[in-house]
Amino acid sequence: xxxxxxxAKTRRVSAIKATVLGKSERKxxxxxxxxxxxxxxxxxxxxPYDFERLYKLFEQSSILRPNVDAYVTNIESFGHHLLxxxxxxxxxxxxxxxxxxxxxxxxxxxxxxxxLEAVVEPTEVEVDARIELLRxxxxxxxxxxxxxxxxxxxxxxxxxxRRRTRQDLEVIGNAxxxxxxxxxxxxxxxxxxxxxxxxxxxxxxxxxLVKEKVRVTDITWRTYEVPIYFRRYFxxxxxxxxxxxxxxxxxxxxxxxxxxxxxxxEGLRIEEPTALPASEMLHFTIFTPASDYGVSRWIxxxxxxxxNRELEEVNYNYFKNNVVPPxxxxxxxxxxxxxxxxxxxxxxxxxLKGKRSTHRILVLEAESQRSVGDSGPxxxxxxxxxxxxxxxxxxxxxxxxxxxxxxxxARSFRLPRILRGDDKQLNRSVAYASMKLAEEQVxxxxxxxxxxxxxxxxxxxLGITFWIFRSNSPIVRDPEAMSDMxxxxxxxxxxxPVEARELAADIFNRAFEEISExxxxxxxxxxxxxxxxxxxxxxxxxGSSPIPLVTRPAEEETAQDVxxxxxxxxxxxxxxxxxxxxxxxGGGGFADEE
Numbered sequence: 001x002x003x004x005x006x007x008a009k010t011r012r013v014s015a016i017k018a019t020v021l022g023k024s025e026r027k028x029x030x031x032x033x034x035x036x037x038x039x040x041x042x043x044x045x046x047x048p049y050d051f052e053r054l055y056k057l058f059e060q061s062s063i064l065r066p067n068v069d070a071y072v073t074n075i076e077s078f079g080h081h082l083l084x085x086x087x088x089x090x091x092x093x094x095x096x097x098x099x100x101x102x103x104x105x106x107x108x109x110x111x112x113x114x115x116l117e118a119v120v121e122p123t124e125v126e127v128d129a130r131i132e133l134l135r136x137x138x139x140x141x142x143x144x145x146x147x148x149x150x151x152x153x154x155x156x157x158x159x160x161x162r163r164r165t166r167q168d169l170e171v172i173g174n175a176x177x178x179x180x181x182x183x184x185x186x187x188x189x190x191x192x193x194x195x196x197x198x199x200x201x202x203x204x205x206x207x208x209l210v211k212e213k214v215r216v217t218d219i220t221w222r223t224y225e226v227p228i229y230f231r232r233y234f235x236x237x238x239x240x241x242x243x244x245x246x247x248x249x250x251x252x253x254x255x256x257x258x259x260x261x262x263x264x265x266e267g268l269r270i271e272e273p274t275a276l277p278a279s280e281m282l283h284f285t286i287f288t289p290a291s292d293y294g295v296s297r298w299i300x301x302x303x304x305x306x307x308n309r310e311l312e313e314v315n316y317n318y319f320k321n322n323v324v325p326p327x328x329x330x331x332x333x334x335x336x337x338x339x340x341x342x343x344x345x346x347x348x349x350x351x352l353k354g355k356r357s358t359h360r361i362l363v364l365e366a367e368s369q370r371s372v373g374d375s376g377p378x379x380x381x382x383x384x385x386x387x388x389x390x391x392x393x394x395x396x397x398x399x400x401x402x403x404x405x406x407x408x409x410a411r412s413f414r415l416p417r418i419l420r421g422d423d424k425q426l427n428r429s430v431a432y433a434s435m436k437l438a439e440e441q442v443x444x445x446x447x448x449x450x451x452x453x454x455x456x457x458x459x460x461x462l463g464i465t466f467w468i469f470r471s472n473s474p475i476v477r478d479p480e481a482m483s484d485m486x487x488x489x490x491x492x493x494x495x496x497p498v499e500a501r502e503l504a505a506d507i508f509n510r511a512f513e514e515i516s517e518x519x520x521x522x523x524x525x526x527x528x529x530x531x532x533x534x535x536x537x538x539x540x541x542x543g544s545s546p547i548p549l550v551t552r553p554a555e556e557e558t559a560q561d562v563x564x565x566x567x568x569x570x571x572x573x574x575x576x577x578x579x580x581x582x583x584x585x586g587g588g589g590f591a592d593e594e
Contacts, residue, residue: 034302045200047293051172052196054296058171061305062312063406064298066420067413068170074419074443076162076450078472082145084138085218085466088131097134098127100217107216134219138466145467152190161192162450165284168195170413173294175284176233179248187461193281197236200283200292201259203229210249213460221465231292232259233281245281248457254278282457284450298412304405311398335381337367414442439473447471479507493523 034049034057058064086096101122109119122130153161161177168175176193207227216222232254233245244259246252253262257275262268268275285294298305367381410420416434418426426434454469486503489495495503498520505512519527 043202045202045292048291048295054172057305060309063308063409064305067410067415068167070415070419071170072163072166074474075446076166077159078474079159080469080471082467083470085468088135094127096218097130098122100219101130103217104220134466141464141466154189164192169284169286171296173286173296177282179280179282199234201232203231210251219465234259244278246278248280248282298409301409301412304408308402308405311402335367444473482507490524493525496521497524
């Protein structure tokens, strides 16, 4: 009895043992993995974050790609156009050119130490000569720039180069162009450089004097010597081999193989017979004073981006592995027959899938189980299926966490929902306001940065004087609103008829037949006023216009069908289409009001 009591007491204090299955080590990407350990090599600057891991995360993230693609599409994908520094056809052109000539002479006098009051104003002949020179210069430079941007990238278009540059800039905060010159030191090609293995060297301890072009007037460049602290770059290629580059504008001879500076090309050929001179590198960054490298604008939300990736993997693994089965088969008071478990699995796999198996019947065999020494009647076994749908997760986990992370990353890019592909609960006015705000506050300032690089770093080397590089912005078209606006502006004389036809071609996305008549280059109220005061069609330059002034011989018209001007018969139908006001004559006809 004592033994039995002891056993009973032991059973009462026994506990259920819980066993945790699976390895305890954590798999996945840690935040610390994105930080780069400081390189001990002298003269080499270590990037603050691992470029390869950032790009890998970008490719795997569902919230980074829409934001970066919105930047790429809206900033870099609409091409560019060239603007003249002075519109030679404008009324103010002569005055601006005269001021530019006067300022050039003032600079010359200042450099020579002459008295500035002695500077002579340019004459009309000198202004006319400069205008004619500028017209010729503008034509030549325009042709050169069109050819330059068409083939400056040998492998793809200039737009594609800009798109890749923007993607690199937004993902890792850095982007690079390789600039190649010909034997005349003219820029001929620009190549895209993969930024993942590009490293920066420290700036030189001593500055280098460089002749830099500075725009002093709308039509004039001046060259000044300025000291610049240059740096070198290198790219780690296959098998760890380095290829060195120099900074854009560095006039020194630098070895492409070793990065060593030489006084002349002959010195490079003597010291390194197989080495080539280094080409130039143009570095784009999202600025941070903490590093010479740039830092991506979403880097503060790196934990959220990592967490978003982790939760997606958790949800994927949950649904893939089906952690909680849909049914449980419970047997009490007995046990299943031998081999029944295997037959159940085969039956489910082979006979419960597809429409032909709708009325299949599953038969289970169970037998009662008697304990050793038990002489009583056998207990009837019970078999039942218990659904586990309530224990299963019906939707993905951490949905609020996912939404919050997406919103935080979008705020770092300052992008509205519609540009990220989310148009839920958005009406037309909200969508238009969102696009307008993003264009004014985000996209246009970013375009100005690249435009400034081209105008200040590329065009001076090309010797371009008369043209300015401008990136195109997207055109948000509302055909109905645009047609009303064009109509009102033509009636008010703000737009010329020829300009209205150009806008109409853009609205309807088709080309209209060109009209070469003079009246299309005059404001419509002016044309109607001239007709109203009795001007002839020849005065207006109307010959074979699409609005004919004579639709049939004059002798076939009646007194009620025509209006008589000073020397020509004008049909009333044409005048009515032109919107001309008509006054009745005393004899029953019509004539224009004087």
